[in-house]
Amino acid sequence: MAISNSIMRGADKMVLASLSMSWLPIPLVRGRGRSVSIIYSQNYTSNSNSITATDADYKKAKTKTRTRSNKEYDYEQVGVGDDSHVPVMLGEVLDVFSSSQRSICSFVDCTLGAAGHSAAIIRAHPELQLYIGMDVDPVAHDKARSRLHSLLQQPHLHSHLILSNYRHIKSVLGDLRHPLSGVDGILMDLGMSSMQVNNPERGFSVLCNGPLDMRMDPQATLKAEDILNLWPDAEVGRILREYGEESNWYLLQNKIIQARLCGGLHSTGELVDLIRNTTSRSKGGRQGWIKTATRVFQALRIAVNDELKTLEDSLYACFDCLAPGGRLAVISFHSLEDRIVKRTFLNIIESHSLDGDGGDKEGRRMEMRNIRNGSDAEETWIRQMIQGCNGTILTKRPMTPSLEEERLNCRCRSAKLRVIQKV
Numbered sequence: 001m002a003i004s005n006s007i008m009r010g011a012d013k014m015v016l017a018s019l020s021m022s023w024l025p026i027p028l029v030r031g032r033g034r035s036v037s038i039i040y041s042q043n044y045t046s047n048s049n050s051i052t053a054t055d056a057d058y059k060k061a062k063t064k065t066r067t068r069s070n071k072e073y074d075y076e077q078v079g080v081g082d083d084s085h086v087p088v089m090l091g092e093v094l095d096v097f098s099s100s101q102r103s104i105c106s107f108v109d110c111t112l113g114a115a116g117h118s119a120a121i122i123r124a125h126p127e128l129q130l131y132i133g134m135d136v137d138p139v140a141h142d143k144a145r146s147r148l149h150s151l152l153q154q155p156h157l158h159s160h161l162i163l164s165n166y167r168h169i170k171s172v173l174g175d176l177r178h179p180l181s182g183v184d185g186i187l188m189d190l191g192m193s194s195m196q197v198n199n200p201e202r203g204f205s206v207l208c209n210g211p212l213d214m215r216m217d218p219q220a221t222l223k224a225e226d227i228l229n230l231w232p233d234a235e236v237g238r239i240l241r242e243y244g245e246e247s248n249w250y251l252l253q254n255k256i257i258q259a260r261l262c263g264g265l266h267s268t269g270e271l272v273d274l275i276r277n278t279t280s281r282s283k284g285g286r287q288g289w290i291k292t293a294t295r296v297f298q299a300l301r302i303a304v305n306d307e308l309k310t311l312e313d314s315l316y317a318c319f320d321c322l323a324p325g326g327r328l329a330v331i332s333f334h335s336l337e338d339r340i341v342k343r344t345f346l347n348i349i350e351s352h353s354l355d356g357d358g359g360d361k362e363g364r365r366m367e368m369r370n371i372r373n374g375s376d377a378e379e380t381w382i383r384q385m386i387q388g389c390n391g392t393i394l395t396k397r398p399m400t401p402s403l404e405e406e407r408l409n410c411r412c413r414s415a416k417l418r419v420i421q422k423v
């Protein structure tokens with residue numbers, strides 16, 4: 001193990017807060033008021049198990065421009081009390097599909113994970129006739145299968161757990177034997193699962209030594225190791241710059257290329273050592289390396305799994321699979337993902353008429369972006385919508401977790417939920 005324990009203790013708090021995970025070990029809350037320690041009851045891999053949110057954190061969070069959810073955090077709903085995991089923004093996701101004018105007879109969870117969201121949605125929708133859960137990771141499938149087993153036993157419910165990339169959603173639905181004109185609800189909960197991060201063999205964690213793998217799909221051929229040791233210099237630099245948004249990318253690129261002369265990088269510990277040695281000599285400061293390492297790991301993970309292109313293509317494909325009135329909800333965990341969701345939703349709602357006969361495109365764009373206040377008394381979570389000819393964006397601004405959820409689980413704090421509805 002290349003990282004010393006003392007460094008990890010300090011670093012854990014930052015890294016745990018920045019990991020893109022959307023379901024987490026159940027927290028046991030200690031303390032009252034606005035300064036809370038969360039002790040994780042599961043065998044979370046870190047040495048330091050305490051995350052503290054201070055008054056300053058809350059003041060900062062309050063001043064952010066965001067549509068923060070004011071949904072009450074429902075301890076029973078998220079499963080506190082059993083040994084399962086906590087899905088992010090579960091109450092908000094349930095609202096998105098429950099308050100829809102139409103019943104949810106068909107539903108696709110593109111990112112099954114441990115099936116926390118799926119289990120709650122299946123419970124909340126007894127009218128459900130077709131449920132499909134997709135994930136590229138067979139470990140997630142095993143976990144989800146056992147969690148959903150009894151819920152999927154209802155005689156009127158056809159269910160399929162499919163080991164597939166969500167970019168193939170159209171062919172997955174096309175191969176089903178049920179005739180389907182479109183699905184009523186689709187969920188994408190992006191990022192890594194705790195099962196993936198907590199397993200050092202997967203290579204996702206900055207804090208655990210393991211192989212430089214980072215594949216969500218263990219059948220895929222490209223690993224992080226291949227990028228670091230074989231890709232052209234400029235490509236290594238590009239992913240650090242574009243996918244990690246790392247200002248020190250050029251120095252890191254050179255160090256990575258130099259490391260090839262001594263046999264290359266073959267473990268996450270070696271990569272972390274390289275980052276630490278490089279960062280301490282530059283502006284990152286003594287502990288700055290951990291933030292840099294988080295950005296470098298994010299960049300590699302995005303490249304290994306082709307996450308951004310896959311996301312963009314899949315948003316279009318998912319929208320095409322919706323029935324009229326159907327909804328697509330997406331939870332993202334970093335600005336690169338959220339930007340793609342935001343931009344693609346706008347493209348989707350306006351694309352058809354902008355492709356048309358020219359004319360006053362700007363005028364038509366404004367017309368299509370007719371922003372109005374949400375008025376439906378039942379849909380209190382909708383604040384402002386953007387209407388287009390193909391659909392309506394129900395979240396002009398993304399929803400973010402409630403203060404209470406963030407207080408209990410500071411790793412959810414970068415989550416953003418955006419929802420689009422087909423006309």
Ligand SMILES: C[S@@+](CC[C@H](N)C(=O)[O-])C[C@H]1O[C@@H](n2cnc3c(N)ncnc32)[C@H](O)[C@@H]1O
Nearest residue numbers: 087111113114115116117135136137165166189
């Ligand atoms: C954050 S977890 C989902 C957690 C889940 N919502 C729950 O409640 O337990 C994200 C999951 O998406 C999966 N995933 C990531 N990229 C994928 C892709 N392109 N296609 C299918 N699944 C993917 C990961 O393997 C991971 O299990």
